[in-house]
Amino acid sequence: MVGENGAGKSTLMNVLSGLYRPDAGEVWIDGTQVHFRGPGDAIRRGIGMVHQHFMLVPPLTVAENVVLGREPTRRGLLDLEAAVDQVGETCRRFGFKLDPRARVEDLSVGSQQKVEIVKALHRGAQVLILDEPTAVLTPQEADELVAVTRSLAADGHTVVFISHKLREVLSVAERIVVLRRGRKAAEVRASETTAEALAELMVGESNAAKVASQGARAPAGPVALRGEAIDDGVAVHGVSFTVRAGEIVGIAGVDGNGQRELAEILTGLRPASGSLRLMDTEVLGASPGELRARGLGHVPEDRLLRAIVGPMSVEENLALGRHGRPPFARGPFIDFSGRRAHAASLLESWDVRPRDPSQRIAALSGGNQQKAVLARELDADPKVLVVVQPTRGLDIAAVRSVHERLRAHRDRGAAILLVSLDLDEVLALSDRLYVIFGGRLSVELAREDFDERRIGRMMLGAT
């Protein structure tokens, strides 16, 4: 199932898995109409849902997580050995390579997702719903997941695979349902369509052209951000780089190679040794507040944790970080009318929906939250911007819009450091790029040297 953010995919799946009750309409399983009064009913009828955000207890083991809620007992006491055996058996049956005794918190994201799938299968799910399962996975993990999904389907399971990565859907699915604005826009056979056709159906426009890659129009200016031998002794080792005014520099790499830690160091969230010069001032060790005051913007990777304060309103979130300056404040006071007006204009120009500045930001869809975050960071007009995974979870139209705005910001003379796990994105946006592997940066690559296959090898450690 494909559709833009807010097209209603998750809502529909929540109806199918018993979380929401439909106002109208019917749900049928194997020729029987069913009425779910809660998720328990759905599970009993063989529906297993794997949410985008995992519902696992990190300190517990794989086996404990899988049997949670229906733990095997012996004479009234928890029988964890039996749980390990049962879960091991389930894993073997469906071909998952998981150690039932491993702690979930020690597993990679991809493995955690497998635990979720095993959990659903262990409860006898015949219908599996995977809600944007590849959004958090590395390309290799995503490939593995596609294989797993295929084998489950071959085994007789029904799988609903939600995504907006069109190629993935084309490779995994037999039939594709396109949702648009809460309605079914189309249903096509995968073998009879193309990514372009799907994209058109999703956005409802015929101009869903492929995201174009455009280089810098003007030659880059002076160095705005320079790192020298940055090292935190754990994940980042002797990293040196430069970003000039008026260019986008990408950092490509497979997840877990130190890019997250590097971004944290650059934005004052993580201590490190070495040197970091922002507009020719040494700033390594400065607090996030000082860095912001010196013109550094930051779009963090973990949106819910780092970028927004969920219980606060959209308008308050749009002020966050520059809430002490006009138009958000007047002296020590909050300027409510100034803040409201500015927020409203940002929502308008960034097409954040709904257009209600007083709405709690947690109530917005992920894509709209991300738009709000980018709106805030770019609106502050930072001279240097560190952007991590800016389009994760966004639909095609939103991705295009974000890319356009990042380019426009560069063209206004800003220096942008882009950290992304999505190689296509790095290639599309960057004027130069580095590859990060094992906490070390490769030599820089200029745009004319961009070679997808070579970069792919570098990301895996080959030189």
Add this chain to the structure above:
Amino acid sequence: MKRVFHGALPSLLSIALALAICFVALALSRSDVHLATDAYAQMIFGGVGDFPSFTESGRWGVLTRPWGESTSRAALLLLTGLSVAVAFSVGLFNIGAQGQMTVGALLAAVVGAHVSLPAGIHPLVGLLCAALAGAAYGSIAAVLKVRRGVHEVISTIMLNWIAVNLIENWLVTGPLRAHSEGTVSIAGTDQILPTAELPRLLSDGSRIHLGFPIAVLIALALWAWLSRLRHGFETRAVGLGPEAARTAGIPVERRIYQAMALSGALAGLAGGVLVLGTEFRFPAVLGAPYGFDGIAIALIGQNHPIGVAVSALFFGILRAGGTRMQLLGVHKSFPELIQGLALLFVAARYVWRKLLSGRAARPSPRSSEVQRA
């Protein structure tokens, strides 16, 4: 206005339900509805003024004295409630208001009794010292939290015991015990000097003293701070999303220190108001456990300074008036029972929300619009 009412509704309904349940329990236990209505009437007379007796006798005292009793209790509940609410705004659960209040009360008693100052500034200096002592005591928990990661619930509970044992069980019965002649015993520390007493607003007509107006002004100031000032915005952001606040450049640790010190200062101030307002010494045992009541008051007031003020005033009236229920043979703990039940219902406010919104977990408004369209 409508939103304010809607936000306060769970608390209001909880209180109404608690009152109703206690009413029914009282009527059933004596199989006498009139006794229960009488008791509730007495509670109102004792809390807001004995109007029948006033119209009968024309004595102002019966009208004004209850004000003194309810406001002096409300002042203490309000300050400790605000203490809890302020800590909560930065995401900390301060169980330690009782200990901070004890420390503050002791300092107020010492400054009041052993420092000579002119009448105008003596009480203010006493209150200031109480607040500073409370702030210092509250900061211990903040330092432990930020530097060592000790959970504030654990550390403040322990600090409560330290304060109680150090002050009530040692200092007040030992080195700081009141001087007296021969075999006579005096409970508590030395009486404070008359200059240190908080001024009575109606002189002898009522015990209503400056403490309540001070507490209300503080509540208003806190409300303005949290909702109107940049600094308060940052504090709330730290409470609601510490990592996002840090990323946005807000000095998270500093805000935690400041909020916890302010929280302790408010609790310490409550101790100072108790000593300088009505007790005039650190008594043998420091009054009712206002520090713990403050948790209930804050929760019922939903951690909003104005809500806390309303809830403190209400329960101050209830408690002052509740004493009069004893005239009808109702047990002395009845007001606490009502408060406890109200808290229980507020804690279950998720259930209220469910009842009030008609249906639980609906899809987001936008998608339901789409479905209807």
Add this chain to the structure above:
Amino acid sequence: MTPTRSILFYTAAAALILIPGCKKSEERSASEKPAGTVLKVGIVTDVGGRGDQSFNDSALRGLELWAAGKKYTGTGYVDTTPAEVKATLPPDLAARTPPIEKLPGVTPLVLQSRAQEDYEPNLQLLADQGAGLIIGTGFMLENAIEAAAKRNPDSKFLLIDSPLLDAAGKPFTLPNVRTVVFKEEEGSFLVGAMAGLVSKDGRVGFVGGMEIPLIKKFEAGFKAGVRTTRPEATVLTAYTGSFNNVAAGKQVAQDLIAKGADVVFHAAGSDGLGVIQAVKDARAAGRQVYAIGVDSDQSHVAPDAVLTSMVKRVDLAVYETVRDLAAGRFTAGDAAWGLKEGGVTYAPVRIDFPQRAAVLEKVEDLRRQIIEGSIRVPATDADLASFKP
């Protein structure tokens, strides 16, 4: 009906029940105003409150049972017959003249205090209710009585266990306040004398609550008594530091018993219940030990283990003050009640031990000597040091 509406409905229904109820209550209170002279006597307990089996209960007995002839049932009062009241009196009081009997028109108003800061408003409330006499039980109410008495010069006050004290701790008087303190040292002297005679090994124990002058009086009197009847005996002394910690009392008493004390006297409030418990346990383990209770006759706590109790006649002080007021003879001022005034004594000895009669005779002889003034009982450590039997 939607949930919102149903809540509103029930609220309205509750209001409808309440409104007629209020109206009724006015009629009722009007019709209930009794004819004849009514003497309202108020009493404010300290935080111990009703049911402490000690100080407060004793004061309530003096007012409710003896003066008003009423028994408290938990929800209200029931009348008693004179014979019922008489049955509750210990022999010496039953024989007293004028006899203790119901005083006409006395209506008790009892307010229990939940906290220190309730004392003053509670006293004031009673004054506003028109109480002719207002009683404060315990020295903790001293400040509150002072404030309330000054503000209500037309009401009479009785303060038990402490004189009025000014800011410097010096006693003073007010024209509408009577205070009664007890010579606890005299009663303690007698139980000390008894302990000295009963003890087998010449080791007895004293458990105090907080180490304050009031409790020091008990200790000094007790030690002097022991020294009089058993000069070579040792008194082991310990303080619990509190009045409301049963466990601490038990722990301390166990310690004293382990060190060889075979009679243990306590003056430690609720901690004393732990002392009696410890003695009871030791007896169950075969030790021949006794406890001596305090304030009220605590024999019922452990009939086998409690030798006697040092009784403070708070009830009598309350009763006599009410009677004085009813007869128009109320006088202000400080009174100190000792053995002579019947303010302190020891409770009837209900258990048997070797030479019981001789022991009791010796103790009664000492009582006479104190009343005559030939023995002056020390009340402080300093006096005790110079005390010669």
